[in-house]
Amino acid sequence: MLTKGMRSQYIPTTGTRSFLKWRKPYIQQTVYTLWSYPDLLPAFSTWPPVLQRLAGGADLMLPGVMVPSCGLPQVQQGTLCAITLVGNRAPVAVGVATMSTAEMLAAGMKGKGFTVLHSYTDHLWGFGDKSYPPTIAPLVAEPAELESTDDDDKDEEGREPDSDLSIAPSLQMGIGNLSLQEGDGCAKLMEEEKPGETGSAEMAEDIAEVQPETEDGRTLQERMDELLHQCFFHALKCKVKKSELPLLTSTFLRNHMFSCCPEGQQLDIKKSSYKKLSKFLQYMQQQKIVQVKELNKGVESIVHIDWKHADIKSFVVPEAFSAVSTAPESQCGDGEQLYHAPEIIPLYGVSAKMAPLFQESGHKKGSILSSSDVRNIVISYVKTNELVDETNKNFVKVNPILCDCLLDKWEQDEISKLKWDDLLSRCLEQLQPYHQVTFFGHEPIVRKGNLDPIDITIAQRSSNKKVTIIKNLELYGLDPQLVANTLQQRVQASATINTLPGAKDRVQVQIQGNQINHLAKLLLDEYQLHRKYIQGLEKAPKLSRKK
Template identity: 90%
Template sequence: MFSKAFRVKSNTAIKGSDRRKLRADVTTAFPTLSSEQLSELVPNKEELNIIKLYAHKGDAVTVYANNRNPILFELEKTLYPTVYTLWSYPDLLPAFSTWPPVLQKLAGGADLMLPGVMVSSRGLPQVQQGTLCAITLVGNRAPVAVGVATMSTGEMLAAGMKGKGFAILHVYTDHLWGLGDKLNPPTIAPLGAEPAELESTDEDDEEEGGREPMSDLAIAPSLQMDLGSLSLQEGNSCTRLTEEEEEPGEPGAEEMAEDITEVQLETEDGRTPQERMDELLHQCFFHALKCKVKKSELPLLTSTFLRNHMFACCPEGQQLDIKKSSYKKLSKFLQHMQQQKIVQVKELNKGVESIVDINWKHSDIKSFVVPEALSEVSSAPENKYGDGEQLYHAPEIIPLYGVSSKMAPLFQESGHKKGSILSSSDVRNIIISYVKTNELVDEANKNFVKINPILCDCLLDKSEQDEILKLKWDDLLSRCLEKLQPHHQMTFFGREPVVKKGNLDPIDITIAQRSSNKKVTIIKNLELYGLDPQLVANTLQQRVQASASINTLPGAKDRVQVQIQGNQINHLAKLLLEEYQLPRKYIQGLEKAPKLSRKK
């Protein structure tokens, strides 16, 4: 029923009278629930919403959601539990087991055929035609589907376990499941042994619903498919479940090649890949300290040390990846080096660590010998930071948008809830799909979109709601982006992407007046872009031959600003735009540069 996208009509908080009625209906529908379990399922004070929707075949369905997770749905005045509820109360319904590969067919909208049902030595649960049942996977009591029996247990056995057994209404990974937190089923141990025995031997397994051959049942553990390996893919407005192309537990061709290579490396020198990465990490670290870092550069941001010094010391043909080492993180490695009294690391700015001191007299640094292949590179003149150096990599910055509570109804139909993070292209595609699905394109002029109640509540101000009946496409999309919560993703070279709330503050350049009519250039927010303020100040000082200093940013003890004499915006623009390759839109104040005098 929910294998394809549905249309949400309304989503409102439940009233007190409706809550009491729901509790009474749940008690009638599921009399085995204790009073405590009923209070947990339908709480008195916690958030509980009623969502009215239309399934893809036109069925009107009422969904009850607790803390945004759908717990029950009502169809033709009959209540049904969702998989979220059954995971908390696995014994609420009589359960029938099937094999993991059958789940893929159920998620695609198929009913459960009897050849796909496992019959253990204990027999089948006794049910009548029309009984609501749970479907589980072999070896796990956590239900993955909810269905109605099409015949009684006696009729199933009399039919030789052939034909349709259950009409499936709701499956783990369908769109109803997608309304919630999209959790994977828990692991609940079976009540007793489940011998791999089937009483039916149907030859046409593929047609009938997916029963595994008897030879495979002898190795039942291999059938315990990892549900986390299943993924949802959108196609033709229908969600279908797909497995990895390889069999569960079998690596792909590339992974197998990597594994073979790693085994060969182990057999050559007796070390594991992790031990080899540890050795490369130590080599790059001591090489950088001995040949690259100067005392004048201290304090030095740890990220700058890794990017500009350690990576530069990595031998050609090898790649330094700290995640593949035993340390996993640079901070843990530097902490170990600090315990060895080789370096001293401090958090000078909030959340930003710097190397403040290096013990060049340490025996490990003195005894380190630069590999011959790198000796020529080490002896070559070093580029100064920011002076023609190409080692700095500008971060990749991507604006993102978070779904707010006000905008949630507009994005709910696409399976996104409050707090979902989307790119601008994602937002655009979702809005276009929503407009077309709800047939909101103005027939008289396709450049306009008709405003329905949801668009009205989400995008229009109160003063506009009675006046605006349609919007241009561009206006619709721009209003949507404005109403969403701003986020941004930053990816620094060699590091994982980081998503943060709010807009990214630009590098702020201002000109201030000092005594005797002197001007100074002030630069803020360099740390946000992975730049070391001290090194930027040193570079500017050398280029313009003017004094530069680092001061604490007023009102922020954990931030600093660079101050240099004179209006140096032209030099600063060349450094930031041409050499550091930072996007111009993230630099504020370049328009205050002095005009260059024309030569006659």
């Protein structure tokens, strides 16, 4: 296992070339190994949005660590630890504790908690099979179980609870022979542990059978079954899109079903009668609602969904979600979300400088007008004050108010007349820009300033590789995750979503290669967006002509 002194010698920090210099088998503590042995290291949980920052090279700060009711694992400074996401015991990163557990609590859970050495989606992960984290249900200890541990002095997996998560010598010997290429060794060790896992499952089933009834007369297992079905059908009806298929079952649970769980409730499949997600999906496959296949060894994916199934059609979205589920999009029969391009109208606000010109029409500073309103008000003002030139009606005489509002200081002594077009264009330039966006099924939204276009740029990465970066999709009601998934399937290239620098609530899509031609077809032809709202299409690569 890595110690503090070994990190600087064996942990890579500058790209993939340093991986080749490793001469000792200290790479066993990768996320791949920890997915097979989730309890190998002390585990600390964080929230899913933090994973993007960890994958980008950030360390884990203590405010991002979730403190469970049973307390944090007891570790010392320099201890190698696993980092998991809330609701899933599958580690997504490996780090070194910068302080002991007691020091973390004494600091009020503030400051840097872990120096991250390796995370899911980094270069080390790329040396493996690039699989996604599995879904490993959390070990939630009930009060009765906590009391029994005091008597038996062991947890349900047979480990000493006060052993500070130490590793048995036999397990250490087995881990020493593992590597990223030795999948057979992992499978063999996992098969040896199956009897213990079966015993734990049987114990959980026995406990479930004697669960007390809740206030509504149902057991906890019955209520969890109902919540599981609700989240499943809600996800199929409102979250999953046809373009996402095939969809990893673990991703379906993590990204779709968990988000459909009502506030104040927690979905825990282990507390249901199904115990495992695979068993639940197998039942739904028997009902011909979904079709699940093992596309990769040991990894199951949902490959087909029957959105016309009576159970999906008859499902009613809970009231708490109904406003969100039907928000900017309508849904067709096969579950594919239909995108409606927003209606965008430029507006203009009356500034202090332009207020005298609009005063006669009853508009004060801050009034918001459309371009047609501005045109009509200016024409009315010109006619009311008899400013049309008698010799040439294409010109308007400049009076003191027009002079102060529209002319620069150096122009005031030289210009006495303006053409109608020049007069109107100068008025629009002097007004404050606003815009109104109307999404399908929503009330119009008025914002100050001009609407930023969808920005497409090409960036250069290591080894002279190019990536396409797309920003501002949310401003047009587009789901960045859907756009990334669609492009990834069409061009067969890796696509990721990262936080937009300088914007906490915005993200950007990044996909390998110059994919502007495919992106233009998606945005212009399929989403029906106007070209003037897309910036960067001119950077598309020229298509080679076939001879």
